[in-house]
Amino acid sequence: MQKSDLPEPWLRGTLNDVPAVQRAVLHALELAREDLERWCDGLSDEELHARPGGIAPVAFHLRHIARSIDRLLTYAEGNQLSAEQISVMKAEMDSRGSRNELMAELMVAIAKSGKRIRAFTEQQMQEERHVGKKQLPTSVGGLLVHVADHTQRHVGQAITTAKIVVAQR
Numbered sequence: 001m002q003k004s005d006l007p008e009p010w011l012r013g014t015l016n017d018v019p020a021v022q023r024a025v026l027h028a029l030e031l032a033r034e035d036l037e038r039w040c041d042g043l044s045d046e047e048l049h050a051r052p053g054g055i056a057p058v059a060f061h062l063r064h065i066a067r068s069i070d071r072l073l074t075y076a077e078g079n080q081l082s083a084e085q086i087s088v089m090k091a092e093m094d095s096r097g098s099r100n101e102l103m104a105e106l107m108v109a110i111a112k113s114g115k116r117i118r119a120f121t122e123q124q125m126q127e128e129r130h131v132g133k134k135q136l137p138t139s140v141g142g143l144l145v146h147v148a149d150h151t152q153r154h155v156g157q158a159i160t161t162a163k164i165v166v167a168q169r
Contacts (some may be wrong), residue, residue, distance in 0.1 A: 009034070018121045021141055026117055028148035029110050030157045032065065036106065038158045041165070045098045052164045056093070061158035062102040063092045065151050066109035072150070073116045075131050076143035117144065 006012060012028040018026060040048070041056060048059045067088055071081055081089075097105075125141035138146075 021122070021125055021144055022117050022120060025144050025148045026114060028152055029069070029113060029161075031153045033107065033110050034127060035155050036062065036065075036132050037103070038159060039162045040099065040103065043099060043162060047165045048097075048099055048102060049095050050161075050168075051164045052151070052161065054169060055161060055164075056157065057095075058158045058161050058165070059095070059097060059102055059152045060110060060140055061161070063094070063097070065154045066106045066149060067092060067160075068154075069109050069113050069147055072143050072147045073113060074119070075129055075138075076140050076147075077116070078127075113147070120144065 008027075009030040012022065015023045015026055040062070043058065048062075049057045051057050067085075071085055071089065072079055074085065120140055125139065125144075126142045129138050129140055129143055130136065131138055131143070
């Protein structure tokens with residue numbers, strides 16, 4: 001059975017040993033990985049960097065997903081961003097990078113995030129955290145849920161851009 005024939009990850013009965021919040025986030029990341037592999041598979045490097053109508057290219061979304069997952073989990077772990085994380089954040093619109101490089105960065109980020117997400121306990125979900133320079137208040141659970149919804153938002157934008165690029169061939 002091919003991945004495209006399977007139900008979405010959250011309907012596969014997997015990760016039952018993981019608490020509900022973390023399981024939902026892990027399923028969302030698994031779906032993101034599968035969707036991006038599917039929709040970016042036939043795109044050339046040039047197409048990944050195309051900006052039809054001036055919108056952000058697929059390459060931006062791939063980089064942003066990978067790097068924002070890391071940043072959000074850094075906050076969830078109770079830390080502030082490092083100088084390196086801030087530097088790479090500022091370079092997300094960079095027009096360099098091959099399809100293989102971009103997808104590799106994304107796959108590594110998703111794989112590494114799994115261990116980090118699983119490290120949280122159910123009891124930690126309500127722990128207070130603070131985000132960014134303004135130290136905006138949230139919780140561990142809020143940050144983990146945002147990992148899922150933010151990732152899915154950018155997956156949708158990447159897929160839409162990929163469809164436009166393919167239609168313009």
